[in-house]
Structures are given as structure tokens and as C-alpha cells.
Amino acid sequence: MGLFKKKIKIDSKFQKGDFVSFHKDKDLKVGIIKDVKLLNGNVVYDINVGGECPSIARDIAEDKIFKN
Secondary structure: OOOOOOOOOOOOOOOOOOEEEEEEOOEEEEEEEEEEEEEOOEEEEEEEEOOOOOEEEEEEEHHHEEEO
8 A cells, every 4th residue: 555646647738727717607717727637538627716715616627618
């Protein structure tokens, strides 16, 4: 049992730290990519959304994201 996870190279359009926009609940949200993952063979992102009440939008599909 190891202490370290093996890094998986994910071929993604965006990288951690990228400032991006996406639509959620009929609003345009902006944020910074926190994590890149594979979910059922598709690339998805966790995005840190700032503002008055910061939150993390989880599992946002790559085709829903726009580069700022």
C-alpha cells in the first residue's frame, strides 16, 4: 500500500489555474480551474467560483467551458 497516487496524464483542453467561464443555472459563471478529472471516459473540471459566496462547481464538462 503506497502513500502516493500515480499521476494520470489527462489530455485536456484546459489546465489547472486557467481562468474560464461557463454557464450554470442560466447564469454565466467565471472561475479558476481547481482540478481536471476523467469521469466515465470524459474530461471534467472542478472550478473554483469566487464572489461573495465562494464555491466549487464540480464535474463541469469540457464542452461547457469557455476560455476568457
